[in-house]
Amino acid sequence: MRLFAKFFLCSTLVISIALLISGYLLITTSFNSAVERETRRTLNQFQLDRFAVQANIIAHEGATYTLFHRLSSELSGLTAFFSEDRQQIYSSIPQQMDFYVLNNIADNTHIIQFQTVAGSTYIIAGGRIVQSGVTIYFLTANDISDIIIQKDQMIQNFATIYFFTLVISIVVILVLSAFIARPIKKINKAAAKMAQGHYSERLGVSSSDEIGELSKSFNLMADAIEEKIYALSENARQKEDFVANFAHELKTPLTSVIGYADMIYQKSLSSEQIKDAAQYILNEGLRLEALSLKLMDLIVLGRQNFVLEEISAQEFFADVSGSIGPMLDNKNVSLHLNMQPAYIKIEHDLFKTLVFNLIDNAIKANCKRIDITGKQDDGRYSICVSDDGSGIPEAELAKITEAFYTVDKSRSRKQHGAGIGLALSAKIAEIHGSRLVFSSVENTGTDVTLHLGYARKENKDD
Numbered sequence: 001m002r003l004f005a006k007f008f009l010c011s012t013l014v015i016s017i018a019l020l021i022s023g024y025l026l027i028t029t030s031f032n033s034a035v036e037r038e039t040r041r042t043l044n045q046f047q048l049d050r051f052a053v054q055a056n057i058i059a060h061e062g063a064t065y066t067l068f069h070r071l072s073s074e075l076s077g078l079t080a081f082f083s084e085d086r087q088q089i090y091s092s093i094p095q096q097m098d099f100y101v102l103n104n105i106a107d108n109t110h111i112i113q114f115q116t117v118a119g120s121t122y123i124i125a126g127g128r129i130v131q132s133g134v135t136i137y138f139l140t141a142n143d144i145s146d147i148i149i150q151k152d153q154m155i156q157n158f159a160t161i162y163f164f165t166l167v168i169s170i171v172v173i174l175v176l177s178a179f180i181a182r183p184i185k186k187i188n189k190a191a192a193k194m195a196q197g198h199y200s201e202r203l204g205v206s207s208s209d210e211i212g213e214l215s216k217s218f219n220l221m222a223d224a225i226e227e228k229i230y231a232l233s234e235n236a237r238q239k240e241d242f243v244a245n246f247a248h249e250l251k252t253p254l255t256s257v258i259g260y261a262d263m264i265y266q267k268s269l270s271s272e273q274i275k276d277a278a279q280y281i282l283n284e285g286l287r288l289e290a291l292s293l294k295l296m297d298l299i300v301l302g303r304q305n306f307v308l309e310e311i312s313a314q315e316f317f318a319d320v321s322g323s324i325g326p327m328l329d330n331k332n333v334s335l336h337l338n339m340q341p342a343y344i345k346i347e348h349d350l351f352k353t354l355v356f357n358l359i360d361n362a363i364k365a366n367c368k369r370i371d372i373t374g375k376q377d378d379g380r381y382s383i384c385v386s387d388d389g390s391g392i393p394e395a396e397l398a399k400i401t402e403a404f405y406t407v408d409k410s411r412s413r414k415q416h417g418a419g420i421g422l423a424l425s426a427k428i429a430e431i432h433g434s435r436l437v438f439s440s441v442e443n444t445g446t447d448v449t450l451h452l453g454y455a456r457k458e459n460k461d462d
């Protein structure tokens with residue numbers, strides 16, 4: 001059952017029951033109050049009439065039919081007189097009435113009873129009178145048919161009011177149900193569109209009630225879903241690019257290796273030609289080796305938990321300088337360190353790989369000078385690797401940490417590169433709670449900055 005129908009039926013049922021209970025209580029209370037009022041009035045009148053009967057018996061020194069006939073006309077209401085043996089002396093009460101009530105009258109007591117005779121309802125009050133040696137039973141009856149008729153009229157009037165009130169309530173409930181269900185229908189419609197792939201669908205928020213809060217939550221959810229879908233799509237694209245680039249990177253060197261090996265195997269070549277072919281095979285083999293090692297490192301990084309330890313920044317970069325010194329001398333590149341004394345929290349071998357990759361990329365950019373600076377900045381240690389190489393176009397900066405992505409593919413192949421070094425470096429920076437920030441100007445140079453999440457000053461006593 002739809003929410004609209006549930007709200008309509010429940011509201012109609014509640015209003016119907018409430019109206020019925022209210023009407024029942026109102027009519028019943030009014031009727032009981034009227035009956036109780038008439039009962040008190042009848043009882044009070046009975047007491048007055050009883051005293052009048054006693055007074056007349058005393059005055060006439062006896063009880064006769066003539067006396068009771070006269071008293072019946074003088075007393076208010078309907079009356080009946082019975083002898084001690086409960087034989088009727090005189091009665092103005094309808095004869096169809098059952099006088100068995102006399103059997104329930106005891107000395108010095110009175111009774112109240114209701115009877116319906118010929119469509120009329122009476123309140124009967126009765127008692128026993130013993131006066132001047134005379135014993136009689138005295139009854140009075142009060143017709144309360146008007147109260148019964150009034151009750152019936154109240155029921156009829158209530159039924160009419162109930163019907164019109166219920167009809168008006170149903171119309172109002174229909175309008176309110178449609179008003180309440182409309183925003184929910186909009187949310188359902190928007191959700192259906194999102195299920196069909198329209199992730200940009202959003203809801204207008206026009207209230208601050210629960211529906212408005214639900215709309216806001218829906219929009220937040222839609223934003224999160226859209227971002228997640230974009231991230232998944234981007235991840236899928238990167239994986240597809242990864243596979244395509246990997247296949248391409250394998251195809252080129254393997255084609256060269258197979259071609260030159262086949263040439264050496266099938267043809268008679270001079271020693272110089274054999275040497276050239278072997279050189280090509282060696283170069284492509286070295287590139288495949290570098291590719292496989294980098295891929296292995298990239299896979300391993302995502303599957304291990306590394307323990308970071310405090311290491312002196314100056315000692316660490318001095319070690320890096322000593323390790324990479326021969327390669328820098330061979331490439332005629334100068335390295336300059338300017339590190340503020342501090343202890344940084346790193347994994348030694350991984351962070352060394354990161355720095356080596358950044359220096360290697362700077363060398364491949366045909367730089368002549370590399371500057372590495374380190375300084376403390378609000379409890380963090382900032383490291384910047386700068387070079388004066390060919391730089392990176394601004395449009396390429398957002399992609400350079402993707403696997404197999406290279407700015408200059410021909411230059412990368414000549415230098416045994418496969419575009420994995422910066423992807424590996426970005427992963428290492430992530431392990432250290434940081435990220436690589438690139439800033440570059442073509443034909444001027446590139447700056448790579450990362451901020452380590454932990455640093456403390458290096459004391460002289462350390």
